Amino acid sequence: MADEALFLLLHNEMVSGVYKSAEQGEVENGRCITKLENMGFRVGQGLIERFTKDTARFKDELDIMKFICKDFWTTVFKKQIDNLRTNHQGIYVLQDNKFRLLTQMSSGKQYLEHASKYLAFTCGLIRGGLSNLGIKSIVTAEVSSMPACKFQVMIQKL
Amino acid sequence: MECVYTTEFKLMYGMLFSIRSFVSKMSPLDMKDGFLAFQTSRYKLHYYETPTGIKVVMNTDLGVGPIRDVLHHIYSALYVELVVKNPLCPLGQTVQSELFRSRLDSYVRSLSFFSARAG
Numbered sequence: 001m002a003d004e005a006l007f008l009l010l011h012n013e014m015v016s017g018v019y020k021s022a023e024q025g026e027v028e029n030g031r032c033i034t035k036l037e038n039m040g041f042r043v044g045q046g047l048i049e050r051f052t053k054d055t056a057r058f059k060d061e062l063d064i065m066k067f068i069c070k071d072f073w074t075t076v077f078k079k080q081i082d083n084l085r086t087n088h089q090g091i092y093v094l095q096d097n098k099f100r101l102l103t104q105m106s107s108g109k110q111y112l113e114h115a116s117k118y119l120a121f122t123c124g125l126i127r128g129g130l131s132n133l134g135i136k137s138i139v140t141a142e143v144s145s146m147p148a149c150k151f152q153v154m155i156q157k158l
Numbered sequence: 159m160e161c162v163y164t165t166e167f168k169l170m171y172g173m174l175f176s177i178r179s180f181v182s183k184m185s186p187l188d189m190k191d192g193f194l195a196f197q198t199s200r201y202k203l204h205y206y207e208t209p210t211g212i213k214v215v216m217n218t219d220l221g222v223g224p225i226r227d228v229l230h231h232i233y234s235a236l237y238v239e240l241v242v243k244n245p246l247c248p249l250g251q252t253v254q255s256e257l258f259r260s261r262l263d264s265y266v267r268s269l270s271f272f273s274a275r276a277g
Contacts, residue, residue: 005243012245104243106257111246118245 004078011101015117033120040124048129051075061155064133065092072129090155102147115143126151174205174213194224208233222271236262
């Protein structure tokens with residue numbers, strides 16, 4: 001269990017570190033969110049290499065998304081994605097009803113405005129993982145009531 | 159309301175600190191747990207201190223026995239989980255997290271020695 005606390009505390013420090021070292025204009029522009037997302041991207045790329053080194057090739061896009069929801073999420077957050085929805089045209093919505101990085105923050109509306117900062121890294125994580133599996137995408141997150149949150153993945157056809 | 163609380167807290171801190179050092183000096187043998195609780199004719203004050211200096215204090219009725227494990231649970235399952243791990247709760251300041259307050263409230267209400275009558 002110690003490693004879970006380590007990742008959580010490190011992630012929290014990372015977010016506050018990025019915001020502290022940013023200048024006034026950057027905070028408003030959302031540059032910090034981009035920085036965090038890029039960090040997550042690089043980590044996601046590396047992680048997916050490690051996790052899939054022994055698995056068979058994926059059949060199709062949906063198979064890859066299911067892998068992300070089950071194995072990938074379990075290894076990083078010790079639980080699976082609770083709900084996966086798709087319109088079969090390249091848009092997937094991953095819903096986590098008890099997102100590990102938000103459970104200690106609040107259950108409801110308090111601190112809602114800060115939630116996006118703590119989701120940026122994970123968005124990048126998903127995007128990086130998908131990128132190394134050959135899928136280019138855009139990942140965004142939204143929270144309406146903590147600790148549940150939704151990650152929206154838009155596949156970009158090249 | 160802020161003013162009343164701070165004075166009370168300062169007095170309480172001073173009292174607890176003095177009692178703690180008094181207990182350690184008076185103890186004839188090696189002190190294991192140290193100051194656990196004190197009681198007056200009206201109430202009993204239970205005390206739990208962590209190695210990091212966090213102090214958990216609970217005032218109860220006279221009929222309540224040792225509740226060290228309860229105070230420990232408040233520290234480990236509530237304070238550490240919901241305040242220490244919450245990046246938006248700066249340590250050392252009053253806890254603003256509603257989640258912490260509501261969980262603490264329901265935990266205390268669930269205790270066997272809590273009576274809804276007393277409120």
